[in-house]
Amino acid sequence: QGEVTATSVYSAKIEENFPLCAKNMMNGLKTVHHLRYQARQQLTFFLKGIGMSVDDAMQFWSDAFAKGGITTEKFNKEYKYNFRHNYGLEGNRINYKPWDCRTILSKPRPSRGEFHGCPYRDWNVDKLTLELSQGMKLTQTQVNSVLDNVERTEYTVACTKVFEMTHGGSTNVEINDQTHISHPNLYYERSRQLQK
Numbered sequence: 001q002g003e004v005t006a007t008s009v010y011s012a013k014i015e016e017n018f019p020l021c022a023k024n025m026m027n028g029l030k031t032v033h034h035l036r037y038q039a040r041q042q043l044t045f046f047l048k049g050i051g052m053s054v055d056d057a058m059q060f061w062s063d064a065f066a067k068g069g070i071t072t073e074k075f076n077k078e079y080k081y082n083f084r085h086n087y088g089l090e091g092n093r094i095n096y097k098p099w100d101c102r103t104i105l106s107k108p109r110p111s112r113g114e115f116h117g118c119p120y121r122d123w124n125v126d127k128l129t130l131e132l133s134q135g136m137k138l139t140q141t142q143v144n145s146v147l148d149n150v151e152r153t154e155y156t157v158a159c160t161k162v163f164e165m166t167h168g169g170s171t172n173v174e175i176n177d178q179t180h181i182s183h184p185n186l187y188y189e190r191s192r193q194l195q196k
């Protein structure tokens with residue numbers, strides 16, 4: 001069994017390596033005990049990419065939905081096929097790759113009550129500022145620097161800066177081809193590596 005299981009995925013050790021998009025979907029799931037289609041897709045592929053097995057994925061989703069009153073029977077009938085499909089076990093058996101930021105940013109934006117997408121693009125400035133300053137403990141200067149990129153629609157640059165700032169980097173982070181993070185799974189892998 002890998003380190004990312006149906007239960008360990010909730011541990012700080014794993015979750016603190018998540019980029020904001022993944023954190024946002026996990027928080028949505030923990031709050032409403034359900035996620036709509038786009039977030040189910042985005043989060044399953046992300047979790048698959050960080051090593052969650054198909055068995056653990058079934059467990060993870062059915063447990064999370066059960067808290068919202070979705071019975072095992074309903075889960076098996078309405079959701080299971082789709083999750084198994086995402087693992088390439090049903091239908092055309094395509095082994096889907098985890099979505100990169102470009103793919104995530106190309107999907108329809110979340111409407112109210114939806115949690116997919118990229119928070120750097122989709123959250124309003126107040127909500128994002130609160131997360132950056134209180135959630136991630138960035139300084140005002142750092143927050144402003146990230147918001148500058150957001151304003152220029154450079155979402156992956158904003159995200160990379162946040163990575164550097166929350167992983168011991170300085171405020172004046174130089175983003176180049178080596179450091180630029182354009183995939184949520186790369187964000188996770190780099191963070192996990194530094195944690196070890």
Ligand code: SF4
Pocket residue numbers: 019020021022100101104105117118119120155156159182183184185187
């Ligand atoms: Fe996720 Fe990419 Fe947005 Fe970062 S830039 S929050 S990794 S979609």
